Amino acid sequence: MPPKESRLLRVGVLGCGPIAQAAHFEACTKARNAELYAICDVADDLRDRMAATHAPTCSYNDYDKMLADPQLEAVIIATSDAFHVAAAVRALQAGKHVLCEKPLATSIEEAESLRAAVNASGCTLQVGHMKRYDAGLQAAKTFIDGPMGQMVALKAWYCDNTHRYAMTDAVQPLMVTSKHARKPSENPKADLDRYYMLAHGSHLVDTARYFAGEIKAVDARLLNRAGIRCWFVDVEFANGTLGHLDLTVAVRMDWHEGFQIYGEQGSIIGKTYNPWYYKSSEVDIFHESDGSTHRVLGADGHFYRRQLEGFAETVLNGAPQTGADLEDGIASVRAMVAIAQSARSRLPVTLSDVAGPL
Template sequence: MPVKEDRLLRVGVLGCGPIAQAAHFESCTKARNATLWAICDVADDLRERMAATHAPEKQFADYDAMLADPDLEAVIIATSDAFHVPAARRAMEAGKHVLCEKPLAVSVEEAESLRGVAAANGVVLQVGHMKRFDAGLQAAKRFITDEMGAMVALKAWYCDSTHRYPMTDAVQPLMVTSKHARKPAENPKADLDRYYMLAHGSHLVDVARHFAGPIVAVDARLSNRAGIRCWFVDVEFANGVLGHLDLTVAVRMDWHEGFQIYGEHGSVIGKTYNPWYYKSSEVDIFREADGATHRVLGADGHFYRRQLEGFADVILKGGPMEGADLEDGIASVRAMVAIAESVRTGRPVRLDQVAGPV
């Protein structure tokens, strides 16, 4: 556990559901530069149990009451996707910095509506694409930026597994639920194509953009056979890199996630693990200059804690944004909408021509 610094960002967590229990409460208590100042949830039984476990300074049943606390500096939005944008807007209007779980929004218009709010209130908004804080992916990014030269092609895949939940249950804390929890008006899992794209595709798209840059257009196909949904997406990047993405839910094998990148002065091959193992990706970087492969150990694999520390550094020290910013969040939503539109029409779709929901 990192040694706490003298100046700690005072963070409130909105929502006491699974992602808060599995990731964000612990991140706030362990982060070197942040503290769990407050938690908020409308479900009294759930909130009180989480307060007893994680010991925030304050707890709130009302979100506006938490935002009115003058000592609160930032909010982690750990709610259902449908609540992300209104919760982020209210926090920024109250002058609080925001770390919002991915996806930023469920439609292009919702995502873009946050631009003016963030600018008007002078606050930081970071999107919770925590894979950017995986030490293996960070090593790959440094090699791509500093040494690889021209990138030629990127292939990336995110394949959830039918065995994922027994494996996850073995390593996660016991998830506490409440019949009083607030739920979206529509069941997010009623449309599984949309649900899987938002839940898993958002990670895949962000990793591709993080490595290869802006996406201009996509040409996507979707197969739904034997209870397996498989998206194959050909990607046109702005810099001319060839791209291919594979999102499959769920493969009849172990969790299968990773990427291959081919470049002028070397290549990168990455294997990423189920995130709840908190194990850094195994990333092999081949340098043509010395004909050798290098791999960073990445002993600290707590991506969620490292994500929060990066967020806090931006606010407290004015450091560069290593995480996904507002524009990254908007671009990911655009890419997911374009993929859905390409599947529907059977044609390539440009990102600058899409609108509406995922």
């Protein structure tokens, strides 16, 4: 890991559950320009265990007390989806910068309500679409924005697999739980259509937008058969690019995620790995100009650490925001709502016409 810089962003992590344990605590301790200043969780046993393991400067069982700490500069919101917006608003009102786990919200209106809080605070809000910090995807984006010319078509897929947990359990830390942890009033997994779209579809939608820009309309189909949910989504992008998205949970094969992009002066084929392997995507970029193919090799694959470093660079040094900003987070929620409405109605849906929750 790179050595720590002299000026570190003092970060507090809200929530000591699985995503904090698997990603954010380590990202804070390894980031070159940030530190794990504080952790917060209402479950005393879980919080004490994490404090003993990761050694933050401070540990809190009350979120407002953590936000009142004048030394705290930024918060990573690593809670259940239902708590994201309220926690973000409280942090912004306290003058703290926010890196919020995806999805930003579970309804369009809830996501849009953050605009006022962000504008009033003057703080940075970034959404945790960490795949934007995959070096393979970044190489593809550089080609798209430069020599590729006009994009013609994009196909992208995100297919979780039945053997996912046997694979990830071998590389993730032992997840510690507590019966005292705060849970949403409704079980997020009670509606699996909604749960899979929020958990997995948010990645797929943001990757598509990262490459091809704003989504204008969607035409979605959903099939639930043999315990497999499959969304096929035809996408109309605002720039005229044709798109097709495949979200399938869970395929009877290896983890299957990637994309193909066809452009005026070249094409791109990408294979993305399960994120917990911390392996950058294998991305082949074909240049029509000289008939050659290029691939990034040996890239830094700690997406969560790189995400935090980019966020800290914006907060500390005013660097341009390289991750998903507030408007990206809102647009992702809007696209998921449109896909869900299109799948239910079996009709095309224009994103500007949608409202409400997923």
